Amino acid sequence: MLDSVLLAFIYGILQGGAYGAIALGLSVIFGVTRVTNFAHGAMLMLSTFLYYELYTRFGIDPYLGLLIVTPILYFLGMATQKRLITPLLKKERGTTQDPASLLLITLGLGYAINNLFMMIYGSDYKTIPTAASKSYLTIEVGDFLFTTQWARIIAFFAAFVIGITLWFIINKTELGKRIRAVSQNRDAAAICGVDVYKTYAIAFGLGIAAVAVAGACLSEYYFVQPQVGTLFGTKSFLIVVLGGLGSIPGAILGGLIFGVVESVGAQFITSSASSMLTFILFMIMLFLKPSGLLGKGGKV
Amino acid sequence: MNTTERTNFFQGKIFAILGVLILLVVPNFVSTNVQIVFILILFYGLCASCWNIVCGFVGELSLGHAVFLGFGAYISTLLLMDGSLSPWVGMFIAAIITAAFGVIVGLPCFRLHGPYFALTTIALGELIRIFVENNEKVFGINIRGAMGLVLKQTGNQFIAFEFANKITYYYVLVAFVAVTILVTWLIKNSKLGYYLTAIKSDPDAAESLGIKLTKYKLIAMAISCFMISFAGTFYAQYFRYVGPTRIFSHDMSVQIALIALVGGQGTVFGPLLGACLLVPITEFLSEEFGGTMPGLHLFIYGIMMVLVVLYMPQGIYKNVTGFFKKLEYKIFGWDKANRKSIGKGVK
């Protein structure tokens, strides 16, 4: 009994790390621009398709493909902010705030991207059969057997690498100073000579680049399929809110909690009931402390 | 309010009246296949109008409204199947239960705003879907889990809400839509409507004027759930099958919301207009290209959404009515003075 719970806990942690890696970008984008990017899942899916194309056409492993895809997604993120969100922010200045429009535009964008890929690729489940997905890490001590794909372990550590990188960029660089300034008070930052919209675009780009890295790890062991985005997109939201919107460690912590609850929960109740558990956990959290576990207080 | 406006009732409304006439009369003369599209237009228009009552006026984005649609469908159908109760009665019971459920759900949810509210509604929708899919029985009621509810065909029976031809279904739906539009209109022109618009604009200021935020939001929620439950009953009776995977789906919720938003949230006719625009397009695209280019119609949904938010943040309602008004002036040559008085009516 204890064995299986312990193992479930470890599997949950591993899975949670991957969730966290995906959710990080979302958290950063919200923290800086206050935009809830409903197109996050779609961006993830888009990146996995780019890896898939690179792999099937040129045989490039997604871990290598990172070098190509991450910049592409970074610019895609910047373009999204510049072309779609900034015009809305500019329009809203001075008039009454309508935060719904920011939700809607990303929702529409996500819907469009998801279905565009459905149109192009159909809904086949594609896989990228690399070495990392085929080789397993196995620890066997008597009855105790822990085994998982290397790709999953890499995804777990990727969460921390992405997290630390983002944290470093935001807290330790000149660019980060601007980002922090803008996220705290956009008008004051503008007065101090920070190009607010450019900084927003960079932050959005960073968030999307982060999801591209997570996409590389995911595409190593999961499917490449247009609906993958929706699956992880919804989860990412729950995770980010649980951990605290805008908090980098919060996103990872939220991911780990989700993974563990799903996995350990399934040992005691049926799996489908356990997937309800995560939703319930999310809603309880929201009603008790809407700012999330590690989020800063404030009105929601 | 000047005299010309009163004497010319038709002024500025001619195309609206024409539109209503088309919706009322044309389905009589078209093939069943076109009637189906008309039914879908009104069905989605109805759902979007109900969504609009709470979300359009209060300004929060609910992405879980399919839950209430499903509640209506399930309760009235279960009453029919297990209680042999006519859907005409059952739908009112369903409506009351759904409204009560809406209030219970709304109580904690309305404490949240913006993305938090939207995400909670998504979570709620998924939660209910998974719950229904995995439970055969709830409180001793046989909800039949993932199998869904299947209505047996009994022939053309008014009492059982079953008709041989589409046109009868259509006119039943017309009645539902008319009631919903009327309710929306009444709300918009009453204290409730003013309060909701105030809450949407600025909750703090609204509260300082003595508006009980939660109370009025919940009233709107109750009305919205009450009405959308009728749409649910209609869905069940029309398709004669309710499956949790579809009716509680996230896609359904998003579709309802998108139609209302494209049409124009917070307006009386906007959601219906949105359905008139989007449903025929998507039906056409999915019929024509569904086999070759799956997802095309949903892609169009997404693109429309982005364009509307960017260029017509109020929805197409304002632009469409504006266009038809201009057209009217051109055709009928109304003078400029009148035009000004018309402009006054717009907020």
Next chain:
Amino acid sequence: MKTRKLLRLLTLVIVMMLMATGCVSQTAAPAATQAPTEQAATEATTEPATGSTEVPVVKIGFVWPLTGGSATIGQQHSDGALAAIEEANANGGILSMGGAQIEAVVYDSETSPDVGSSRVETLCTKDNVDIVVGCYNSAVTFPASEVAQRYSTPFISMGGVKNEITERGYEWVFRVNNKASYDVAEMLKGIDLCLTTYPDVAADIESDGGLTYALVYESTDWGSDNARIWKEEADKRGWTCVLDEPVTSGQSDMSPQALKIKKANPDVINFSFYTNDAIVFTKALYANKINPRLGVWSVGGGSQDAAFYQACSPAEYEYSFVQEDWNVSMPYLYDWAAKISEDCYAKNGYYITSFYAQGWTAAKVAIAAIEAAGTTDKEAIKTALQNFDVKLEDCADSHIILTGYPRIKFDENGQNTYASGTIIQYQNGVQIGLSPLTAATPGYTPIIPIPDDFATRGSNSKPWGTKPDVK
């Protein structure tokens, strides 16, 4: 002022009249032939048969899930059905109707019940097809077939296994493929075969307190239906259920489920998943070295999909049992089936699967029924279907039963009682037919108990789709 008002009123009236006439003139033509209710619909369709001298056209409507959860499967159905029609047209169309060409109208159900039934309605009303074929998913087929019943249009159900589809007394609905209860019965029969082949294993199980099984299934109509029937049947045999695990579709890791199974330690695992979950589940079982002595039994679904075998390595599915919804030995038993398989590979890049064969057979049954009726009168087609009786051995020219059912004959409910699948086991990566005997690969027996050879498993495996060496 007064004249102006009058003028306006006049214009209004004229505009409205124009609109009204516009509507009428647009719709007058179809309205005359397509007025609602069924007798008008038959009127419209009899037109080509009676009134024209040029080659008439016969229309068959298809609704498959081309998007949504089971899209990959629906695509294969569609491929098969279109290939069947192509072949029929090349052979001169419907001969009894003077070589009428067959036209296929294909719609996407989006794996959604309401869309599916709307599409069937469109087929019945707008396209005026003579027969409707679909829709794979039980949840879609169920309401969709009712629409066909309402429009008195013959409906050939293919793929949907829900028992109730042909248990409603609908005279216009015919199901070529098997019911869910047949699926389960076949699997249980397969297990019985294993036990009778190896009495020592059976004795071991008996001494350990009887057979235990675990059910893992996606929490949808199909999955839970299958689990329910399995449980009912297993209860009759006195087997013990040690795990009943519904799983929400779309899992990215099934290790927790694997742990649970390991703890429950069943003799048999039965799972029903579509492609994505089937892949993740199979990988997790293998990684966790779960080795039930009577093996892992899949109801089909994802395990019959080519995509599954591209994603999983042979070691991962080695020794697993699959209930295939067709006779897997068809391409080895019949030359014509082998040729169709080759053509399919040349065109679509895969050898025929159960889904392709199902699509093919359903289309062929529809064509044969129209051929037998000799007219597009729906009543006649219905009668032809009711009297439909074709045996596998008679298909050398007509190629109807690509699925390998011994016979197609519908009972009073419209169910083809001869529909059967095959229980296969992967041995060295090759599909070995085990049961029923007509589909068994000669010279093979099931490998039971499953050897504990994780270190070497799959090292000699041949690629998926390799023809077994018939001993």
Next chain:
Amino acid sequence: MEEIIRLENVTKKFGGLTAVDNFSGAVETGSIVGLIGPNGAGKTTLFNMMSCTYPPTSGKIFYKGMDVTKARTDSMAIRGLARTFQVTKPFGDMTVVENFMVGAFLHTRDRAVARKQAEEIYEYIGMGCGECKAANETTTVDRKKLEIGRALATKPELLLLDEVMAGCNPQEKLELVETCRKIQKSGVTLLVIEHDIKTIMSLCEKIIILHRGAKLVEGTPSEVANDPRAISAYLGEDYHAGC
């Protein structure tokens, strides 16, 4: 004279920051009181506590003798307390008159009645814009007036005005002062936050100076103007000299 609102030892802390520190004071019915002090002195925080936007950390608030420390914001409006906001909060989707109607609906359900009252207030306030103008298209001064009018529409007994004259030119300020006087004459008690010392000195009967969250001086305009503490902390020597 009767006191309409009374604060007893009210303290408000935001985290480590003490915004209002042990403040006690009262406003008499029918009077017009000014609340001044440097930025960050806690004026708006006091307003927010009086209108029950948030409760004080400690201390008590009495409105017409009733303890309202933990009352809800909306209930205060029904009791007769209305306020304006420093940063104007018009209902941008509505016209000016409709804004007033929202206030008027507090005492009526009838739309026609509300509209009539709103139009009366519109005349009373003397807005400079057209009736149909959307509220978010108005000028600064009209927005300030909109705030006042909307509050007035709830038929208050106590009106809290938070810097309604900020951002207005001298001419407009004069207009607003007149409006305030008119409101006071109609029987409404006024509590005014303002930065323009000259205006407030001429308008108010009593003035309270807040400094770092605590009450520094309280008294008539002339008393305050000559108080050395007030001069050193807020008014400055110049003002004293100029007087």
